[in-house]
Amino acid sequence: MAQSLTPQALKQQRGFRGMSVNELAEATGVSPASVRRWEAGTQAVGDRTFGRLLKVLRCDAQDLTAGERGTETLQDLRRRAGMSTAEVASLLRRKRASQGLHISAEKVRDLECGRLVRGRTWLSPETQGRVARMLAQVYGIPDRVVIDAWRRTRPNDAAPELPTRRPRNASERALTTWCELNERQRSYLTCIFHQDQEEEKEQRRNRYAGAVQQPAAAWRRLTLALSAPADLVGFTRIQERLREADIHDPGAGSSVSALERRGLITVYRDRLYVDGIGEVPRTRVEMTRHGRAVARAALGVTPVPTPPAALLSPWLWKIVVRVARAGTQGVDGSLAGRGPHYLAVGQSPDGRTPSRGFIVLRLPDGADHGPYRWFLTDSGGRHIKDHIDTYRSLYPSVDVDSIEKMFT
Structure with a gap:
């Protein structure tokens, strides 16, 4: 409802x-x-x-x-998108993945009411995963939001299995672009790429630790050079990498311009105040998707694998396991970090997207006063039951043996 x-x-x-x-x-x-x-x-x-x-x-x-956020059903998601069941069915039928499903307004209503959806193929988790992904596209929301609402709406179904995305091979276009660069341009692109990846790794560590996240537009803009004597301002990290590559005049001239003309980087120029000197011109660079693809293809770098769309990061999974392990005792209400923003009923990681709704802050069962504690929700329990084996494989360092019997 x-x-x-x-x-x-x-x-x-x-x-x-x-x-x-x-x-x-x-x-x-x-x-x-x-x-x-x-x-x-x-x-x-x-x-x-x-x-x-x-x-x-x-x-x-x-x-x-x-x-509250984190308690939405499939019907809630549709209403928030301002669509009727007939409109949703019409939009779904236009998608290639809907072939053979004969989607109708009646089937959308059956899906939202937890009733059996007619059609042999609708019984499989693979088909349900296809429908869940199409709904996410129609509503303009992340896959995980639809999956969570699906499990709350249809708790007795098997968990939908989202379609896996095919791994991308190094494209001919990327390798051709690399071959067209001269040695100096390749060195610049390589050094910028390595610095970009170092920043990405640092952001990932911060996210897993629960730190406040910066927008990518901020941390992906890397300082390449300051137009001031090096003995006063030193070298930037990219310049240090270039010097290690035997480029000892690492400025922001023709090589940088050539990379920008090819759409491999975007260049930003502004001014920065430096104590004792005043304002100095600064050049910052940001890799484009194409630039990142060219560097990965040429250097043989595989993108860091991320958890499937409906699963949690190691940091959030540890929190869910900790709360599950506490059982009826609950976890102290002062749970540190930003974990509750992503996991707790009534919360949101960004003020718009619902939380997962896997934990809730409440009084212990039977208590009418006293400190509030964190407990696992039914939705959180289903998530553990659905994916505990996958998590054990993804994050072997997180001990789940103590909770396994609770969810099998």
Whole structure:
């Protein structure tokens, strides 16, 4: 069942935006009488209108309903997208992956209500994984959000198996581009690439440790050079790499321009204040996707494997295992780091995308006062049961033997 609009919450959100009943009605394409009935609780909001309300009021569905992030069902996701079952079915039928599934509005409704979807192929986890990925594309949300909502909606089904993405081989275009570079240009591209990968590795370590994440646009822009004497400002890390490659005049001239013309890097020029000197010109570079692909192909570098879309990083998996291991005792409510933003009911890692809803902060069973503690949710338990063997293979250093009997 979809999360219902709370009349008082709608009135409050309208007040926050300084909108009258008539203004809200006009913006959402309904009559003022409909808005009044919504706020009185005597009329339900339709699926398409609910999506328009979220856009007009610039709020999250959590702000208008009694539901919390991390508890969404498949029907909730559709309503938030402002679509009817017929519209979703129509969009799904246009996708190549839907061939042979004969998707209809009735099948979408059956899927959302936890009923058996007619059609022999619909029974397989592989087919359900295809449908889950297509829904994520239609709603414009991550695969994992749909998978989590699917498991809450259909807890008795086998877990959907998302289609695996085919590994990419080094493309002829990438290798051809590399062959067209001269030795100096190759050295520049190689040194920039290695620095880019070092920064990416550092960001990954920070993410696993629960640190606040910087946007990629910030950390992928690497300082190449400062236009000031080296004895005053030293060498940048890329310049040091170039010097190790026997390039002792590592400036930001023709080689950098050549790489930019080929679409391998983007160059940014600004000024930086340096104590004792003042403002000095600075050149920063950022690798493009094509540039990264060319470097990987030429150097034989394989991208770092990441967990499948519906699975957790090592850092988050450790937290879930820790909470599961605590059982009915729970884990102290002061759980450190940003883990709860990604995992806890009512939270969000970015203020928009729902959390996984695998843990919840509440009073222990039977208690009516005292400290709150972290407990595993039903959704979290299903996730462990679905994937414990895969996690054991992915992260062998995380001990799951102590919880295995709880989920088998």
